[in-house]
Amino acid sequence: MEDRNFAVADWFDFRRAQDVLDAYNRGGGSALEADPFVARSLLPAGTGKARDFSYIAPELPELKSEACVGCMDCVTNCPDTAILGKAVTRDVLEKELLRIDDPDHREYVRSLFVETTKYYSSFEKRREKDPSVPEGAMFGIFIDPTKCKGCGECVEACGDHAALKMIKKTSDNLPRFRQAFDVFNSLPNTRPEHRIVKDHRDVMLSTDNLTYVGGAGSCMGCGEASVIRQFMAATTDVHGRNFGIVAATGCNTVYGSTYPYNPYLVPWTNSLFENAPADAMGIRSYWDVQGHPEWPLWVIGGDGAMLDIGFQSLSRLLTSGMNIKVLVLDTQVYSNTGGQTSTATFIGQEAKMSSHGKAIHGKTEGRKELGLICLMHPRTYVAQTVGPMAKHFYSAIQRANEFKGPAVINVFTTCQPEHGVADDMAAAQARLAVESRAFPVFTYDPDAGDTIRQCMSLNGNPSASRNWHTRKNKEGKMEPVTFLTWARTEGRFKKHFDKDGNPITETIQRAQQERLRNWWRLQELAGVENLDRKAAAEQASSAVSNAAKPQPTSAS
């Protein structure tokens, strides 16, 4: 052992890494000799790629390609890099298909491809007028069964397109998925000209951008992991692998660095719960001195790290004006330590240290609004967003990367066990949190103007000039989507409702009022006139003036 050279190059001794990974995949990791890399807390990049979950996950998604439009929502929302899309021309596809010996399997793989309007017809149509336009591409969706945990998030994201369905995984159909994924890997990468620039989700069409490779130990359907994948793809698309991550202790460091599996293909470090921003300031200074001021540096942390334990460190970073970006994975609870209350926890939410009892019904304090606090720091770009609102999310990441100074992207992320929602509901619950004003989205760009309202935008929130958004319920009647509408769908609030879903505590009503006031505050800052408040004020004013008018008497 003493002869071993601990040089960085040794990390990339592929054979050594493969031996270790094979041993862990067989469950024989503890029989390995003492590893100097573990002792030094070093993990090779991207080793998560070698992890195989196929023996754990109970189900797999199956594609019905004829219904697929190539929207890429399934690929975008997958937390595990387990479902991927590719667009290739027909001749490239046919050439690859010829390499498959079994005609039945060849037909199966062919059936996974479809002529979508997005990647095929629109190109062919333009090509009729302009022969220089590339020919249309066949689009296919493929599953990596070694990465899929069977959460079903892709099926939920596909929604009414109805192109995906979960099926029971068995020893009989699993090999077919593996073989099909081998074909995906053999096919060339999607050509850049087939990416639709206007559609941000196409960033994941290039496999080069998938620098979060999967194989992380996150729970089924983890909302955090999907957001990290999206952030990684968007940043890689512009900067390649020339960026770094400083992770604050939290769930993301637990599932993201379980030896020997590393899902990241870029430099990543973790120090403590409370000091990631300070750690990043040191790295930034070093990189700048080394002549790499253009390399983006990101801090990733949960609400526990960024709103509570590391809040001071974050504030210091933002005040410094240093070119460091911060991605906050806001699950409104300490997810990795078993669900303790944080200052991001909503009023009425049940969490450890805020249990729902007879006298006190969950958390009583109001939620700290990190986004608003951050925008009050000197020249800081701030976005509050959710992953499934892809354009909003990707635009925020893109702007943060461009912005010469500190930026904070606060993202609502679903934590299934702590929120009490199903494995496939991360995206749906995040969207509903936006719709119900539980977690409104906004952007604040200090370079966009001189006043707060010039810098702030509420675009992305439905019915932004109203108190609540309204939509049809199952009975076909229009009804407002309130905080209660959303809270009713999450287990963490279930004790506030009776069996018919009616609110039964004063606390949950107070939570709704607090969220509405938060929304009013955002409207005011963004200069969005609230038509409901305006109407109510006019009505009140009219009532007052009517009351002030002299009343007719019987004599007159």
Place this chain on the structure above:
Amino acid sequence: MSPQVLSYLLTHHDVEGLDVLPWLRDRLPGLEGYEHDLLLSPLFTPDMDARLRCEETLGEFALEKEDVEEVLHRLAAREARFELLHDGESLDVELHPVLIARYVRLLHLDAGLPLEEAAAFRPLSPLVRLHLRDRAWHRPQSRALIPSLLGAALTTGLDFTEQVVFLTDFVRSHRPSSLADCVVFLANTAKAYEDDLEKHRSGARPFFDPELKGSHAGKWKVADETVARHERAIAMARGLLKAIG
């Protein structure tokens, strides 16, 4: 407007002024075909009711490909419109040919029924016909299995139509090439569901990290509908296995 469509609109287009319907009125006519497809296709995916209504009209017939083209041509010529409802207001919108094509394609009007193989089971109910038109049965090996599999389904004592739905999914997901394949694959399917059910009942769930398992184990409960669905699938697979012998 469904939540999926609204969400798409708000997140992929810069809806100026935050008003959805005025934006659609002004901008929808200028969007490219693929943008119509991405935005509105969830509303133009025929559901089971629509497909059944179509099946009742089709009976045992299927259209030729040219006939489907003619249907598309005629529908486009009608310059069909539809109404989008949002926030209590409505907007009359011209239906893009891309959406007509999608809807018609997914009705499977030109998917022929395997009438010869299914002769013994006629008359076929609309729901059975709808499933037998599925591409999964067009594969020659699957088609050849229809007499044996549907014959077995008749003798299990379980609902015939429900078994046809189950078998359609089964042949699509497992692609058996012989009855011997079916026996093995059905047994493994039943076993896989049974193993899952045992885990559900014991409250165990898959975790992928021991530390997170320690923090969260016991906080999830599998939905009753999932358990019921698994129980039903086991009954189907075991019933068919017994019938096939």
